[in-house]
Amino acid sequence: MSTFTYMMRLIGYRKSWYIANAVLWTIIYLMPIFPGLLTKAFFDSLVPDQPAEFGVGLIVMLLIAAALARSVFIWFGFITDVQFRFRIGMLIRRNLLEHVLKEPGAKAIPCSPGEGISYFRDDVDQTEEAVSWSVDVFGMTCFAAVSCYILIGIDAGMTLLVFLPLVLVVIAAQLATARLQKYREASREATSKVTGAISEMFGNVQAIQVAGAEGRVVDRFRGLGENRRRTMLKDKLMTEMLDSIFSNTVNIGTGLILLLAGQKMRGGEFTVGDFALFVYYLTFVTQFISNFGKFLTYFKQMGVALRRLTFMLQGAPTSVLTAHRALGLERKGAVIDHAVSPGGESSSSVVGSGLGGSAGVSSFEQLELLEATGLTYRYPETGRGIEDIMLRLPRGSFTVVTGPIGSGKTTLARVLLGLLPKDGGIVQWNGRMVKGELGDFFIPPRSAYTAQVPRLYSDSLRENILLGQPDDEVKLDRALRTAVMEDDLAKFPDGLETTIGPRGVKLSGGQAQRTAAARMLVRESELFVFDDLSSALDVETEEKLWDRLFGERGDATCLVISHRKAALARADHIIVLQDGKIEAEGTAEALLESSDSFRKLWHGDLEQSETQ
């Protein structure tokens, strides 16, 4: 998508606000025409022995009236401007966020979250600024046209000679912006390194403090800042150079008028009033040119922003950014509707594309058998991953994936659920192939997931578990009980309403994991996938958790990644991974007989406990 189409699509999003804004700002820019004419009238009245056309009193009153009228328009102009630009800015952010949430979850953005924020902040701001300035350019062009018309009426030759250099300036500036764009890109890059570093620093603050590395980490941060200064300086200097060329044109223009006007003034064909008017309009026309240049710069910057945002989309078409969607700022009901139908949009489309049916969420097919064949994924950075994995999960089965660290257990779960884009293999639900994105298919009520390191958001505990699910006390209570949360709950100051997450009460590792488990269980899905659910739990709690899970899961199918005996002992089927491949599989008993590495895994734990 070209930068221009990008802009037009954004304008098209809220056309009426844009038009209202354009009309108001055109009026605001046109209004200085009057004070110019009044100034001319004033100087022309200062002619000896001639009765003035307008009295000084009248001129003065009109001047004040013009200023007041302009002020009123400016007030409303600011309202339309903020209303319009807020909407388009938030539309892009909305679409970007929605897109990120649709990407394979473990690989949703092509950069660190800290850098991601700079895309959401700076690149969208850049875009907003450019689109908003297009209005000003139109208004100022109108002013230039009208003032030219008036000036040509006074002295056509002089008008031409004064305005011609201005046109040249615009062309020169055009040529220079190509270079500016390069500088701009470099300085943005340096900036996102700096914000990324801040995010890294404070995201890992405990590790840094423990290592006593505060000073060294900050030194590195200062180094990034220094690099940013250098790139910024080039960027700013170039911008200022263009700016000052634009704005100095008024002085050069005035000089030109002086050069040309000498003889005519002496002859009386060119009055002091005319001179005043020329210089007055020149100021505004120059401002127009300088702003036009500014707009060109903003426009180019928007091009940079567009490219960066496209990178953020990881291959999706750019039109995703500008898709016209409601923001719910006008009608109060719209947003709430959206909030209570979590994933409604995407799940219905998946049933459509995935299983060939046309019905909505409610008519999904019960899981009878989930199969995966030849599942393969390699991390581009290291080339490691999983290879040619076969998986068969019949209804109600309890399958455990185990293996040494780095053997690909988590990767397997992620690829199966579409949290990483598979490089090969097929997944079949009840014997029919799942087409389209696995990530769109494997969501509640088909499946739910507890990540190895679950993330909690700054919201109430209740919302963190429900994440938009309808608030059903019975279901919620059951999920909390199964996840062994009741004791913790009693300790929280406001129970379920306690704010947790980064801005709230910080939970212990075990609490966070059990909250995530409740989050998964409340979704009453066909398939539950747990990644290392019990790693942060004490023996008693873990024992309780497995007991309750086993008792309450009903027909649900479970895929569990664990090397805990409590899980292994309950498994119908165990898969032992080694270097991304299935090394052995079967029941615990069979594996104890047949698989050497399983024996080691099993006995490793056993021996340690027996020595107690």
Added chain:
Amino acid sequence: MSRMNKTTKSGGIKVYAELLGQYLFPHRGSLIALTLLLFGLIGLQLASPQVIRYFIDTAGSDEPLEKLMYAALLFIGFSIMQQIIAIISTYVGENLAWKTTNKLRGDLAEHCLRLDMDFHKSNTSGSLIERVDGDVNALANFFSSFIIHLGGNLLLMIGIIVLLFLENVWIGAGMLLFVVFAVFIVQHIRKYAAPVWRDWRSINAEYYGFTGEHLEGTEDTRANGASGYVMGRFYGLIRRMLPLRQKAFLGFASMWITTIIVFALGNVMAFVISAYLWKTGAITIGTVYLIFFYTELLAKPIEKIRTQIEDLQKADASMHRIRELMAMESGIKDGPGVKLADGPVAVSFNGMSFSYGESPTIKGLNLDLKPGEVLGLLGRTGSGKTTIARLLLRFYDPQQGAIRLNGTDIRDMKLSELRSTVAIVTQNIEIIQGTVRDNLTFYDPSITDEAICAVLEELGLGDWLRSLKDGLDTTLDSGGGSMSAGEGQLLAFARVFLQNPGLVILDEASSRLDPLTEQRLEKAVDRLLQGRTCIIIAHRLSTIQRAGRIAIMDGGVLAESGDREKLAGDPSSRFSRMLAIGLEEVTA
């Protein structure tokens, strides 16, 4: 525990002076250059209108036309010089601004990094980006333009008024009155506009905090079909943002409107006075134009001062928040510093009590560890085990009692000394975006690559290291990315191996490791613990087999402690009951 010193709002100017003094003064060379450039610029701006007056009056007389041409050329020459000086001063000013604010950013980051966990619990890294970078950016603009524009324009204003006084006392007095009035009004309006701007920035910070959290949590959101929830929160947030943004914008609008009206009034006054003086024959028409030109020229400084004040508003709000941040004191104070001898340390808890909030987490803990002893610390989730580790590293201080290492209260040690003596491996994996080397050394150049490789080999990460494209220079994603959680935990072990601590705390450190890897790790850990005191915090029994002593916490109280063998042999002990459960787990 972070305490915020109350800063008085009225001390605005003092705050600026303090900041300017601290950050600008070291660059006084640049400052002087900037000032000189500024004087040149102002001189040229003041001289130009005089040339025009001469031109108009000469055009109305019988003097030769060449004089008009010379005047016009002189005017153009002045303009070009003005431009050159403007560009140079931009360079000097920007450079100055970035140097000073980079220093401020660094200082701020360092300050925040050293704050205690209470602070970091309540501030997301996303919102800290807004504060360390966003707020300082607002200041950057202020730093650079404060000098060039505010100072320069004030001078220009004064120059114009002096020149007008020289023309005619009346016009000078009139304009002085006008300027005083204009500045007063503009300042007055500012008072209304500043708080709305502050509100806007703070909700903005909240918004980016939200964005950051959800960029980190995509996996959980995606696989649990919670996109709708995230979008719902997004809509709720932006609905609160729009009115605040509109208010902030109207704050701007009111500033602009004020200057427009004030300037119309200024023009009107200039017209009335000069028309009168012209009619009485006191001034020429060239002078009338000069007065008009100077009045217009006055618009520039006052306009600039207006935009400066807009920046000032932003800067004011930001400065306020920066000051707040700087005034935050860590509840954890650096001690005077006591050097402990190398080698294993003795640890003792003397009547130590601690609570995060109202209900105590640890009650009257008394426990002694001899140098080189290995303690197994058991207890259920929430029994206070991890809190003990946090207290040992002084992430928090106990409210009562003390912790002593070799008899020294850890509050008397410097934090850096303490944290090089006490090392910890936790179940949380903290991987920063950077190379493998950076992750292990945290940019400490004194650790050699050989040492790193040897440690990785020892931990069984040798194969992993060799599988990396660029070896130690391979970049790891933040949060671990393509590493497995177990490998991440081994890296955390490696960090400790590279230190030389006297006390090692393993807080559920092997919870993410499979038994196979754990076994492989055993030997390495044996070597790590040689000649070191160690506390192993564990949920499960298997992890504490190397412990010579056992302590069991229950609800913040030390429920049992003693020699492991003895406890295991005593059927009435909690420990032996726990062993029974543990064995059940095995035989199930």
